[in-house]
Amino acid sequence: MPLSIFEQLRMLQEYLPLLGFGQRWLAEPDAGRRALIVGDMGEWIASKTANTVDDAIVRHLIAILKTPEGEAMVRYLVSLGEAMSAAAAAEGVQL
Numbered sequence: 001m002p003l004s005i006f007e008q009l010r011m012l013q014e015y016l017p018l019l020g021f022g023q024r025w026l027a028e029p030d031a032g033r034r035a036l037i038v039g040d041m042g043e044w045i046a047s048k049t050a051n052t053v054d055d056a057i058v059r060h061l062i063a064i065l066k067t068p069e070g071e072a073m074v075r076y077l078v079s080l081g082e083a084m085s086a087a088a089a090a091e092g093v094q095l
Helices: 005-015 016-028 033-046 052-065 068-090
Strands: none
Touching: 005 068, 016 033, 033 052, 033 068
8 A cells, every 4th residue: 555645754754864874975985984874874774673683783893894904894895896897897898
């Protein structure tokens, strides 16, 4: 059954912070800081569920990302993805 206009507006209002996360992510050129924005978004989404396990997992992942080692891991994964994409493009493969 479709949602009423009032239910749709309530849902839009409730999930409006996702647009803010998206805007922050699009405006951020640095991959490490983008990962932290995604982490913040994941934490917000996890808080919307009744399950506390996902809240704890996301909190731990964000804590890892905020360490120098976590930032180095994100930067390595981004550079690896960029290298793979460049290699694929050089061979005419579209990812």
